[in-house]
Amino acid sequence: MPVSPERILENLFPFYRQEEFPVLLHQYKTWSESRPLEGCRIIDASPVFRNTCAKYASLLAAGAKLTVAISPVMPHDPDTVVLLGQYGIPVVEEERAGGPYDVVMDCAGALSHVPSLCGYVELTRSGAERYAACPQPVWMVDAGKIKQIETCLGTGESFFRALDALGIKNEQGQTLLVIGYGKVGRGIALHALNRKLNVIVADVEKKPLSSASFVQAKDKAALTDAARRAFCAVTATGKRNAMSGLIDPAILLSSGILLANMGVEDEWGPEIPKNRLLNEGRPLNFILPDPTQMRYIDPPLALHNQGALELVAGRALPGLFPPPPEMEERFLSLIRSCGSIPSGMLDWIS
Structure with missing residues (x-):
């Protein structure tokens, strides 16, 4: 029954x-x-x-x-x-x-x-x-x-909750690269700034930002330089394989930068092995019992x-x-x- x-x-x-x-x-x-x-x-x-x-x-x-x-x-x-x-x-x-x-x-x-x-x-x-x-x-x-309550506020919070669950430090002064500045990207950036992290936003369009730096996502040199400075790069573009061809995979694979995805699709593309991505490229917050509070x-x-x-x-x-x-x-x-x-x-x- x-x-x-x-x-x-x-x-x-x-x-x-x-x-x-x-x-x-x-x-x-x-x-x-x-x-x-x-x-x-x-x-x-x-x-x-x-x-x-x-x-x-x-x-x-x-x-x-x-x-x-x-x-x-x-x-x-x-x-x-x-x-x-x-x-x-x-x-x-x-x-x-x-x-x-x-x-x-x-x-x-x-x-x-x-x-x-x-x-x-x-x-x-x-x-x-x-x-x-x-x-x-x-x-x-x-x-x-x-x-937006979910995608901006909730997903941004759960990204950091997932990092905490994995024991990954995200401390004041560290640099986070947020790739994609739609609702999810804005939420991640908001929570990052509240945690006193340095934030670099990458997007295909110029975004008005008050407390974060901006790089053009199609400017490969600028995006690569941002990745070199960041402890973690997280994608939130909403597009499958969005990162293909934007950053030299050899640089990502040889550096210690953490790579995460918060989109439904795998946004890093086939050049990056799944075992190089947190949660193998699936949305990082889905490692949590409640992916969104x-x-x-x-x-x-x-x-x-x-x-x-x-x-x-x-x-x-x-x-x-x-x-x-x-x-x-x-x-x-x-x-x-x-x-x-x-x-x-x-x-x-x-």
Whole structure:
């Protein structure tokens, strides 16, 4: 017999305080009464980790018939997969997802091949290309402001938490090279500067920076010089093999610089052996039990859930579209009043 969503939440409370996931808890309480997804067949490809179970609890409380998909695109925690089986939640590999489902809740486009009756909800920017020509509604969580809480604040924090877990020193005065200055790169740089590290940002476009140095990513000499000065270089470009041809591999292989990746794809390219990269080139934060802390992952996972409700209710037009700004503001208001993210950090993403 399936475990109740209430039991799933009870199992999470020893690990997380309620103020760490106020939006998902609000969804759970509201949807337990209104049951807006009653009987809807939903498949969800969010990265499967312990804190993702709070997302599943809200969907089940809403009445959804939930299936969880795992794919080679995104890492997952095997222990949590076993736990889902104990909860009675079906788990399938993405290539065996079948369908159709009422709503496909995707991540990195892993389920873009699965037929959906109402449309798709995509969690990441990396999945946008897979849905560019989709004739159905595609709710793009990453196109809004809320996703920055995860990608800027949460991923930046978890990069350093992963370094700490590996026993890698990152001390005041050391130099960090951040390659790619989108949402993830900005977050890493922000946390690095808060730790009093020297930061060099490399990007293909000139970025306005106040406390970090900048090098043009296609200027091979400048980028190589930056790598020579850094204790670690981390990629956050969002593009597979982005570093191919930008830095002489012989220099990287012969130096003591640490090489890390925080993107979904391997951004260092085939010239750099996997054993030369931290976590073999997979996103470094995925070595952690919680790759993103609950307080940072709560808002985007809740927005991902909200997308399913919007599609089922028919409040969407064909094509890719962002979450409505007024909805995101309601989420932010809830986080400010009940959550544990400091207001100053929320002001930064706003």
